[in-house]
Amino acid sequence: MKVLLADDHTILIEGLTSLLSAHGFEVLGAAGDGEQALSLARALHPDVILMDLRMPRCDGLTATRLIKAELPEIKIVILTTSTEDQDLFESIKSGACGYLLKSVNSDEFIESLRGLDEGYPPFSPGLAAKLLDEFSRLSGPAAGEATQGESTPGLTARQSEVLALAAQGFSYKEIGSKLNLSPRTVKYHMQEIIQRLHLENRAQALAYAARMQRP
Numbered sequence: 718m719k720v721l722l723a724d725d726h727t728i729l730i731e732g733l734t735s736l737l738s739a740h741g742f743e744v745l746g747a748a749g750d751g752e753q754a755l756s757l758a759r760a761l762h763p764d765v766i767l768m769d770l771r772m773p774r775c776d777g778l779t780a781t782r783l784i785k786a787e788l789p790e791i792k793i794v795i796l797t798t799s800t801e802d803q804d805l806f807e808s809i810k811s812g813a814c815g816y817l818l819k820s821v822n823s824d825e826f827i828e829s830l831r832g833l834d835e836g837y838p839p840f841s842p843g844l845a846a847k848l849l850d851e852f853s854r855l856s857g858p859a860a861g862e863a864t865q866g867e868s869t870p871g872l873t874a875r876q877s878e879v880l881a882l883a884a885q886g887f888s889y890k891e892i893g894s895k896l897n898l899s900p901r902t903v904k905y906h907m908q909e910i911i912q913r914l915h916l917e918n919r920a921q922a923l924a925y926a927a928r929m930q931r932p
Contacts, residue, residue, distance in 0.1 A: 718742050718743070718764050718765060718830065718831075718833070718834065719742075719743045719745050719761075719762075719763045719764045719765070720737055720742050720743065720744050720745065720763055720764065720765050720766070720767060720830075721744075721745050721746055721747070721748065721754070721757055721758060721761060721763035721765070721766045721767070722734065722744060722746070722747040722748070722766075722767050723747070723748040723749075723750075723751070723753075723754040723766055723767065723768045723769055723772065723777065723780065724747070724748075724749075724767075724769040724772070724796070725749045725750060725769065725771075725772045725773060726769075729819075730747045733767065734747070736823055736826075736827070737827075737830075740827050742830070745757070745761045745763050746761055749772070749773075750772045750773050750774040750775050750780075751772055751774065751775025751776055751777060751779055751780030751783070752774050752775040752780070754766065754768065754775075754780045754784065755775075755780055755783050755784055755787075758784050758787075758788055758791060759787070759788070762788070762791070763791060764791070764792065764833075765791070765792045765793070765794060765830065765833060766784065766791060766792070766793045766794070767794055767796045768780060768781055768793050768794065768795050768796065768813070769795075769796060769797055770795060770797045770799055770804055770808070771797070771799075777795060777797070777808075778804075778807055778808065778811050781793050781795075781808065781811040781812050781813050782811045782812060784812075785811070785812030786812075789812075792814050792815075792833055793812060793813045793814060794813065794814060794815040794816070794817060794829075794830070794833075794839055795808045795813045795815065795816045795817065796817050796818075796819060797816075797817075797818065797819060798818065798819050798820070800818065805844055814833070814838050814839075815829070815833070815838045815839035815840055816839075816840055816841065816844055817829060817839055817840070817841050818841040818844075820841075821841055832888050837883075837888050837889060872910060872913055875896075875906065876906050876909060876910050876913070878896060879892055879896070879903060879906045879907065879910065880910055882895060882896070883907070889903040889904055889907070
């Protein structure tokens, strides 16, 4: 996986570069602000950008919107110290596919990034549920309500199984193993779930799944 870093703290950039390189990721470069992130994204075409929110000249949210508008195939994961709900909501609305806090430990961080290959959006614990609360508030009944142990309205039995396992934090590969499906088939089911529940992306599907596991 080719990664571009966007953060204005040099020490953090150096630490991330060492950590990612040690686990087989290719760090293409680092940007110190949003404008530079856009420029490097155009030139280097990374698979993933790890984007800080607070940067000079052009902040992370603005940079995310600009990059996704021009290069929608690039995945952007917010990596920040901000636990503010509004930052989380605006990040996903701007096109980010995940939101990780800088307080995450290194093992969880690496595992979260590797999950991107299987289409599993990375979120620090508890944030996916917050995202769904906001999405449900804005969307109303169209988003649906599901409780633990019930099938989800509008979904097939198999899709409900896939979503229930996603709620427990399993990757596409792990879900496939449990249901005797290929990861590609699981990914297909997730795409169908997104359409049937009138969601916009995998991040919202994960948030929806987080709601399912609540009592």
